[in-house]
Structure formats: C-alpha cells, structure tokens
Amino acid sequence: MKTPYNTQSPKKGGHGTMLSYVVGFILSLIFTANAYYAVVSKSITGQALLVAILGFALLQMAVQIFFFLHLGRGPKPLYNVVFFVGTVGIILVVVLGSMFIMDNLHYNMTPAGVTKKLAQEESISQVGGEKTGACKTVGINYKVTINNGVIIPNSIKARLCDTLTFISEDEGIHEIAFGPLPQNKDYAGQEVTARKGRSKTITLNQSGSFSFYDQLDPGITGQFIVNP
C-alpha cells in the first residue's frame, strides 16, 4: 500500500494557497470583463481597441501563470522558467515572423493586375481577401459569328457573368481587340484570336459598354454591353 501523501513538505514545491487562487481568479474575471466590454461598448475602435484587448489577454496570461501555474516558485534552479522563456522566444519568432513574412509576400507578390487576370481565368473570386471580379457561375452564352468580314450580330446586350463566344467562318485569322479604334486593349485580361473551326469564349466579368474590332482589318467592328 502506498503511504498517504506527506503533508509536511508543501512549502517547497511552489504550490498555491487559497489566497493565490482567489486573487488569480478575480483578476482574470476583471481582465476578461474589461476586454469584452471594450469590444461590445465600442468606446474605442480600430488599432487602439486591438492593442487593448491583446494587452488584457497578456495581463491575464501573466496573472494565471503566476497565480495558477506558480511558475518561478518551484525548486531551484528554475529550469521550468528557463524553458518557458525559451518557448516564448520561439513563439514570438514563429508567430510574428509568419505574419511579417506573409504580409510582405502579399505586398511584393505578382503585380495586382496579373494576379487578378490569373484568378479570373481560374474563376477564383477572391485573392488575399480582395475580390477579383471573377464569376463563380456563368450565365447565358452569346455567340458572335464573323462571316465574310461581317460580325453577326453586330451588337449584344448581356449581363455580368454571361459568356461570349467568337466564331469565325473565314479563312485566316481575326485578332480581336477591345476598345475604340486606336486602342489595342484586352477585355479584363482576356484576349481573342478567332480562326476558322476554332471558337474562343470569354467570360463577361467587367460591366460597361465595349466596342471591339479586328486589328488586322479595322473595318470589322462590333460592340457589346454588359449590365451589372
């Protein structure tokens, strides 16, 4: 049979007293209530509020480590404290480092336009918390046929996220450019080269009124309107 626990030696082991638990509990309640009230009351906002609630969390952590975990009141040498400080150091490096690196990466990454174009092609509607304008689902499909240098129909009214297919019945290539004549623009990052027997479909993910023409034969023109 094991002996009952020796009650003569609790002083040395860094154990808590009733008082330390009560004090720790009350302080913790105060910090929790303060942080909660600061958020709910909206008396301060933004960065100041963030700093305030993180401050209350750190204070509460310190209180609980001291009054509940009794760190630093154990036997000497204080291996536990040393290990704790080392862990906190690693945590600071990992957490703050990750946040700094990812923020910096996001800032310096591929130019926003390229990211947006790639995202639209992949139908990714959001990158890094920002909308790209890509469509999650597509609507009606409209067809434009180029026959003997004439575009039929000449004008199309569509809604956002519909699709537009270019079909060519002619020999040779039609390089479709968007925008009024001298401008040689793509449509929301999408380029169209129409050849016989090979259609090209674009997603109408940018609202507005657009005209387009054949770069190789500027007489061939048409337009489409995308309503939101």
Place this chain on the structure above:
Amino acid sequence: MVGTHKTSHEEAANDRVMFGFWVYLMTDLLMFAVLFAVYAVLHSNTLDGPTGRDIFSLPLVLAETLILLTSSFTCGIGMIAARAGSKKQVLSWFGITFLLGLSFLGLELHEFSELIHEGHTISTNAFFSSFFTLVGTHGLHIFSGLLWMAIILIYVSKRGLTSHMVRKLNLLSLFWHFLDIVWIFIFTVVYLRAFV
C-alpha cells in the same frame, strides 16, 4: 531518518516528473502558436463568404470563457484539498471542474454544429479551415483532459488519495490551467478580434 530520506527521494522524482510534463506543455504551446500564426495569416481569406463578425456569437463565447475560467479555479481549489489529503473534497472540487469542462465542450460542439448546419465546414474556405483547426485542437485537448480527469477520479474514489494520485492530479491541474491560458488567446484573437 529513513522516512525523511524517502521523502526527499520522492520529492526529487516529483520534480523530475513535473519538469518533464512542463516540457510537454511547452511543446504543446508551440503547436498552438503555429496554429495561431496560421489563423492570423488566413483569417481574411473567406472567398466572399461571411467573416467572423457575421457568424460568431459573443455572449456564447463569453459564457464558454467564464465556464473554463471557473473550472480552472475549482481545479486549483481541488489541488489544495489534494495536498491537504481530503479525499472527499478532492472528489467534489474535481467533480465540479469536470462538469464545467463538460459544459464548455457542450457549448463548443453546439457552436460547431450550428456553423456546419449553416454550411460553414472546415473545407469551405481558408478562414474556416484555420478556425476549425485552431479551436477544434483546443477542444480535443479539453476532451482528453476530461477523460484523464474521469480516470483519475475513479482511481481516487476506489483506491484512496495516495501520493501517486496527488502527483497525477498535480499534472492534470497544470494541464487544465494551461488549456485555460490557451483559451484566453482564442477568445481574444479569434472571437473578440473579429469585432474590432
């Protein structure tokens, strides 16, 4: 003389076990830190879906926080009773701790099931992936803590409050306080911060 020798020997063993468990807690803390970092990086990637502000219920989370905080306190009082050698008090204080822990877990599962019911699962977007992983890992720790507590309490009630059992209760209380501290940061960084 023999008695004192045995006690100091036992104490040294106790200190070793405590340090070993402390090392475990610190590595566990590192794991939580990584999950916190992941959440901090990914929490705004919601794919047009709702953000934390739209779906979290602060009163529910405050209730969870107060329950866990109180359970940490009752656990500490239970430890005082354990060192005083009062089996009856140990059973009742840790019994209260167990029930509080269980109700915390119940509230958390209720929150999770509501979210999943509304179509917000771990695979919905990066925000929910990091949210469920971080909060779920903490919940899993609470669950294993409750299991551990139940086993120790059954042992104590059947075999009495031996020094061996007091040592186990001590480790368990460390674990429980540790989970409370991790929860404070979940409460602050995940829930309160969503409303900043």
